[in-house]
Amino acid sequence: MNTVISPTRPPAMPLRFPTPIGGVAGTSFKPQHLSDILEAGPRRGFFEVHAENYMGDGGPPHRALEAIRRDHPLSLHGVCMSIGGPRPLDKAHLARFRALVARYQPALVSEHLAWSTHETSFFNDLLPLPYTDATLACVCDHIDQVQEAIRRPLLLENPSTYVAFRESTMRETEFIRAIAERTGCGLLLDVNNVFVSATNQGTSALDYLANFPLAHVQEIHLAGHAEQADDEGDLLLIDSHDGPVADAVWKLYEIVIRRRGAVPTLIEWDSRIPDWPVLQAEAAAAQAILDRHQSSGVAGERHAA
Amino acid sequence: MRPEAGLSFAASFAPALLDPARHTPEIVTGPNGKAANRRYDVYRNNVTVSLIEALAAVYPAVQRITGPEFFRAMARFHVRNHPPASPLLFEYGRDFPEFIEAYEHAQDMPWLADVARIERAWLDAYHARDAAPLAPTRLSAIAPERLADAVFIPHPAMRIVRSPFAAVTIFAANRGDAPAERIDASAPEDALITRPELDVAVRHLPAGGAVFASCLAAGRPLGEAAVSALDASPEFDIASNIAGLIAAGAFISLAAGDT
Numbered sequence: 068m069n070t071v072i073s074p075t076r077p078p079a080m081p082l083r084f085p086t087p088i089g090g091v092a093g094t095s096f097k098p099q100h101l102s103d104i105l106e107a108g109p110r111r112g113f114f115e116v117h118a119e120n121y122m123g124d125g126g127p128p129h130r131a132l133e134a135i136r137r138d139h140p141l142s143l144h145g146v147c148m149s150i151g152g153p154r155p156l157d158k159a160h161l162a163r164f165r166a167l168v169a170r171y172q173p174a175l176v177s178e179h180l181a182w183s184t185h186e187t188s189f190f191n192d193l194l195p196l197p198y199t200d201a202t203l204a205c206v207c208d209h210i211d212q213v214q215e216a217i218r219r220p221l222l223l224e225n226p227s228t229y230v231a232f233r234e235s236t237m238r239e240t241e242f243i244r245a246i247a248e249r250t251g252c253g254l255l256l257d258v259n260n261v262f263v264s265a266t267n268q269g270t271s272a273l274d275y276l277a278n279f280p281l282a283h284v285q286e287i288h289l290a291g292h293a294e295q296a297d298d299e300g301d302l303l304l305i306d307s308h309d310g311p312v313a314d315a316v317w318k319l320y321e322i323v324i325r326r327r328g329a330v331p332t333l334i335e336w337d338s339r340i341p342d343w344p345v346l347q348a349e350a351a352a353a354q355a356i357l358d359r360h361q362s363s364g365v366a367g368e369r370h371a372a
Numbered sequence: 373m374r375p376e377a378g379l380s381f382a383a384s385f386a387p388a389l390l391d392p393a394r395h396t397p398e399i400v401t402g403p404n405g406k407a408a409n410r411r412y413d414v415y416r417n418n419v420t421v422s423l424i425e426a427l428a429a430v431y432p433a434v435q436r437i438t439g440p441e442f443f444r445a446m447a448r449f450h451v452r453n454h455p456p457a458s459p460l461l462f463e464y465g466r467d468f469p470e471f472i473e474a475y476e477h478a479q480d481m482p483w484l485a486d487v488a489r490i491e492r493a494w495l496d497a498y499h500a501r502d503a504a505p506l507a508p509t510r511l512s513a514i515a516p517e518r519l520a521d522a523v524f525i526p527h528p529a530m531r532i533v534r535s536p537f538a539a540v541t542i543f544a545a546n547r548g549d550a551p552a553e554r555i556d557a558s559a560p561e562d563a564l565i566t567r568p569e570l571d572v573a574v575r576h577l578p579a580g581g582a583v584f585a586s587c588l589a590a591g592r593p594l595g596e597a598a599v600s601a602l603d604a605s606p607e608f609d610i611a612s613n614i615a616g617l618i619a620a621g622a623f624i625s626l627a628a629g630d631t
Binding site: 119120122123124125126127128129130146147149152153154157160182183184185186187188189190191192194195196197199200201202205229230231232233234267268269270295296297298299301303305 | 377378379380381382383385386389390398399400401402403404406407408409410411412414415418419422423426455456457458459460461462497498499500501502503528529567570
């Protein structure tokens with residue numbers, strides 16, 4: 068017989084399950100804070116970077132990231148994979164993402180339930196998608212591809228939304244739960260996005276959290292938002308990442324932590340970036356809440372969802 | 373490619389993002405029957421503003437020269453007609469200098485496109501692959517009779533921008549916060565951009581220097597490059613030019629025949 072049974076090609080990158088970093092608060096890493104951070108020395112917590120900013124071949128961005136990574140856990144947060152879009156994933160972009168994961172061995176790796184590229188145009192925004200059986204299958208297929216490439220589970224972030232799709236047949240929480248169950252991915256719960264979307268969609272943030280599969284949550288994002296008005300003159304919240312976390316979002320966060328237990332929590336601040344001490348103080352506020360709940364989290368809650 | 377069944381939402385949602393003449397897509401709505409125009413406008417605004425800011429980040433001197441209002445109007449025009457094709461925003465705007473050159477309201481600043489070209493080269497040098505520059509002693513180790521055959525490998529960050537205007541001086545005067553001084557824009561200037569370590573450096577090349585450096589970067593031997601440079605500019609000085617290029621970190625290695 069000439070049939071050759073060829074084994075599956077061995078993966079070039081081994082499967083990896085990074086050590087959990089526990090209930091610590093981190094911040095976005097911004098290059099303008101590099102000297103302050105290095106001067107202060109190693110600190111409890113972690114730093115998160117947007118993967119795309121480190122996809123150049125060399126130069127200062129990689130030197131800065133190496134310096135940060137030497138003493139701190141890293142969270143690699145992809146912004147442009149377009150996982151929620153109908154187009155096949157950009158293979159070159161996926162290869163770059165995989166190379167960053169291999170090079171920096173981050174503690175956390177995440178992406179968005181959103182899309183940003185259509186045809187040949189990249190829109191540089193986290194655009195929304197309808198929640199249907201067809202989009203669910205497409206998103207799951209994309210996450211499978213990412214997880215196969217990076218050889219570890221991805222954390223998927225819930226979006227902030229401003230519109231709804233007429234064709235949606237599922238609630239967002241149902242959609243996200245199905246993704247987590249089908250793909251085995253973890254979830255990044257952005258509590259500010261929950262508050263922004265609930266306000267904009269006229270729903271309840273508490274209901275959303277009650278229906279959210281908290282057991283899959285392995286990272287939390289907190290950020291500031293801005294206020295505008297919709298066509299009817301009602302409040303429309305914008306996920307602007309340009310200020311401190313709102314009081315209402317802190318309250319929701321504490322509810323989540325009480326139920327879920329302490330998980331790595333990021334203060335996201337991407338625009339009108341403050342001095343390092345201001346950002347650090349926001350992280351300290353999150354750490355205080357985490358520390359109050361380090362041993363809590365209903366055991367049943369983790370497995371029942 | 374036709375989208376599969378149930379996946380046409382992006383094709384419906386995307387076209388109006390960068391086209392203010394189009395209406396809000398029919399497929400979206402506000403909650404409980406509310407309108408979605410101002411809601412959809414949030415996405416339009418995010419896309420347009422973030423891409424204008426991406427161009428401003430690549431071309432800060434151009435923005436300082438034109439002022440933010442002029443720059444944003446020019447950039448908005450470019451963003452709407454040439455959105456990025458790559459998710460890497462530091463790659464965006466390669467065709468912006470050509471756009472500036474043809475932009476009707478920038479015709480009284482004929483040097484502006486060349487300043488943009490230097491800024492584009494600056495950012496490419498910033499993100500280029502790291503490499504150790506050629507040690508100056510390598511050149512003196514070559515026997516004099518072999519020097520004319522020496523071939524250089526350019527550093528990944530090395531770039532040359534030639535301008536019939538004083539683009540280097542104008543670039544340098546507008547990358548910081550220093551108060552503007554009068555510049556004679558009509559003096560031609562060529563720029564050498566390098567990044568031997570962490571810092572990008574922009575130098576003004578002497579007469580014939582750009583021809584010389586371009587020949588060497590293209591892999592032509594030292595002797596040929598010097599002849600081309602002398603053809604272009606009789607006052608070209610080979611010794612100071614080669615020493616200057618090596619000191620700037622323009623090369624990573626050097627081969628001389630069979631040595």
